[in-house]
Amino acid sequence: DAGVTQSPTHLIKTRGQQVTLRCSPKSGHDTVSWYQQALGQGPQFIFQYYEEEERQRGNFPDRFSGHQFPNYSSELNVNALLLGDSALYLCASRHRANNEKLFFGSGTQLSVL
Amino acid sequence: TQLLEQSPQFLSIQEGENLTVYCNSSSVFSSLQWYRQEPGEGPVLLVTVVTGGEVKKLKRLTFQFGDARKDSSLHITAAQPGDTGLYLCAGGRNRDDKIIFGKGTRLHILP
Numbered sequence: 001d002a003g004v005t006q007s008p009t010h011l012i013k014t015r016g017q018q019v020t021l022r023c024s025p026k027s028g029h030d031t032v033s034w035y036q037q038a039l040g041q042g043p044q045f046i047f048q049y050y051e052e053e054e055r056q057r058g059n060f061p062d063r064f065s066g067h068q069f070p071n072y073s074s075e076l077n078v079n080a081l082l083l084g085d086s087a088l089y090l091c092a093s094r095h096r097a098n099n100e101k102l103f104f105g106s107g108t109q110l111s112v113l
Numbered sequence: 114t115q116l117l118e119q120s121p122q123f124l125s126i127q128e129g130e131n132l133t134v135y136c137n138s139s140s141v142f143s144s145l146q147w148y149r150q151e152p153g154e155g156p157v158l159l160v161t162v163v164t165g166g167e168v169k170k171l172k173r174l175t176f177q178f179g180d181a182r183k184d185s186s187l188h189i190t191a192a193q194p195g196d197t198g199l200y201l202c203a204g205g206r207n208r209d210d211k212i213i214f215g216k217g218t219r220l221h222i223l224p
Contacts, residue, residue: 058211100161100208
């Protein structure tokens with residue numbers, strides 16, 4: 001049983017570019033959340049998807065957008081990258097009715113130069 | 114705004130010592146979770162506490178949920194170098210809610 005998988009593992013971009021990160025949830029999970037974790041900080045909630053719609057959103061600008069597909073996989077898109085967007089981006093999955101157990105992928109380390 | 118405050122931010126102790134880290138909030142949570150994260154990896158769930166006053170044990174780790182469901186603690190007995198890592202507390206207001214995280218306690222156990 002595969003856990004949460006994210007791709008790519010590392011990415012280097014320059015300011016102003018756009019990036020797409022991908023996540024496949026754990027088998028049986030229908031809800032995907034994305035988090036941004038800056039160095040030395042805890043994960044910050046970006047948004048959550050289930051039934052292919054954004055259901056909750058944290059305090060992130062509209063440059064951050066996402067999508068969920070019918071197979072529950074998800075993408076995170078960031079436009080007009082800033083240096084401050086450099087961080088570890090984590091995807092977490094769970095079953096919709098149970099937020100007591102989040103399963104995380106290993107993350108995508110994004111560096112913006 | 115929900116906030117989870119963790120203390121201390123950093124802790125470096127000798128192998129064999131005991132330690133306690135704290136997670137506090139002014140908000141009530143339906144559950145609090147503790148995760149451990151190692152460099153280059155995502156957080157891994159250690160335990161979930163749901164009932165006010167609940168105590169759960171995981172080998173040398175003891176987790177407690179405050180009576181008012183606003184705070185939690187993690188106590189480690191006889192710490193070992195393998196306990197080194199970032200310990201994160203997290204919670205949601207109800208079972209459908211987003212999970213928010215504290216900033217974490219970075220623990221280093223010296224051999």
